[in-house]
Amino acid sequence: MGDLPLRGLPASEGIAIGPAHRFQVPEKTIPHREPGPFDDEWRRFDQARQAAGRELSELRQRLSQRAGEGEAAIFDAQRMMLDDPLLSDHVRRRLREGVSVEQAVAGAAGQIADQLASMTDELFAARAADIADVGDRLVRILLGRPAADLGELREPSVIVAEELTPSDTAGLDPAMTLGFCTAAGGLTSHSAILARTLGLPAVVGMGEGTLERIADGDELILDGGQGVVWVAPSASLLTEYRGRQADRRKQAAAWRSAAEGEARTSDGRRFEVAANVGDLASARQAAANGAEGIGLLRTEFLYLEARRPPPEDEQRKAYGEIFAAMNGKPVIVRTLDVGGDKPPTYLTFPHELNPFLGWRAIRVSLDRPDLFITQVRAILRAALGHDVRIMLPMVSGFDEVRRARELVARAETDLGKEGLPFARDLPLGIMVETPAAAVLVDVLAREADFFSLGTNDLTQYTLAVDRGNARVAPLFQPLHPAVLRLVRTAIDSAHGAGKWIGMCGELAGMRNAIPILLGLGLDEFSMAAGSIPEAKALIGRMDLEQARRLAEETLALATADEIEARMERFLGEIGWRSGA
């Protein structure tokens, strides 16, 4: 075959070279069978549902360890569907009509999937894949067929499939999967998102029929960044791609090994690089990626999935596990940040025209001291023997910090009276994510022990741009000079008051922002665990004087576009290549 690649959509960066493994869609035909009595057929349906529930729990657990809670939640939706009364009604009706249970299930799931797929809104249509997946699983179990398990590959391969369901992707064995390409799917399909989370090279949406040009065992080059797949490539192309792959690996390995050490500029100034963490699994991932601490522990995971406010002991246990996973490294715990986009079921939120300007975060905590004090007590008790700090979200004024501090003091007094062991005098800091807080840092410093810049909200509030609104999305610019100037003001005021200031917004992990932030004198950079190795390496490449000049120069520019262009040029000048 000549050197012309098959083209698709670049779903996930990276290069995979290896033999093709054609993933056969499992046999779906259902042999005819005379049904037994209704009760017998129904019992088999029940048993199949239980078995499917166990499989889904197992898949969920596998996925949450590898990709985090957010990805794993897809299987919660499927579990809900498995026990859904609409599905059982449809199955019951079909059984009464005198078909076998496997045919009843296939027909029922198919009918509901068709109904969902025909809906004009694509969000609803996307759920069709979930119920179809549930139906296939039940039928497979009923027929006693083995699961088509991508975890059973014997040599590292590039998976080639018509499409991959969420269950298929969750079953991928990371040691045996070099990458994958699919005929169906878009850049935001579940398998594409998962590939990026797992760092697996992937090309999707290659179109019908293209995959017939790939046979099992064909040598493939898959370039996820370009969205191309070469079948049986020439020797020269292979050599070229092997070279590129080796370069990327060398770079990634160098970054990773450097990540175990401290982050120091070339002239020796140390900066802390920490991780943003949302549960125990991501805390472990952070520790493995060289995080020097947790710069932001989001505590919402305890609150959002629960049907009642989480009791003190449950919280204490969960925090304790995360503190222990960090092995003595500092952890900044952010108190409950709900409202806006994150409502728990047991709090009645008023209807708000502008939830992001409404009742949320510290405002909820101060109005519901019962919830706040329970959380603080749990943190204080879990913190014993660990380096823990408490951080308040969305502060906009001095009184909020003072009142929160009073509540913390009350929690300490109560714990003391009850004779329960707890850690005293934990540092109490605030998130700087409103323009009000940013310009008031010098005043807030009288009550706050430390600061951390939350640039996602700071950008949204400074630029008056709703970050969830697609229409104005291009205006959401974290590198806007107004945002950077507020960041500078906050850093200077914090240091003027002798206080420590970090950053836990996305900006802290962006390669085109880190050099500027170094120059502004930020003390700590907290980011997604996966970004830590590159960030540490980039810090090591800079010297302070160079960073200061760059910060001064960029903050004088007029627009975010100019700043981005300048940073692209700068990264080119120091020979920084993106992505590994």
Added chain:
Amino acid sequence: MVETPIRVNHKVGLHARPAALFVQAANRFQAAVRVRNLTTGSEPVDAKSILGVLTLGVLSGHEILVSAEGPDEAQVVDTLRSLVEGDFGGGA
């Protein structure tokens, strides 16, 4: 029987997390709960079924009719109304 119309203002309608919250809330009560999409003129479905609620295709701005029958029928209708009218807490 207790019955009430509710307008859904959530930006994704009754889908994803809001749909799951709605169904989970309905399941906490004993009463039988039905819901229909008044805007599209759909047939009623079981409010305790995620699949049923999804097939209603409730988009932002649609009006739904919730009806309940059973010992705690008033509470379940109240709960669902404050959940939806509270915009499921605001975002999601």
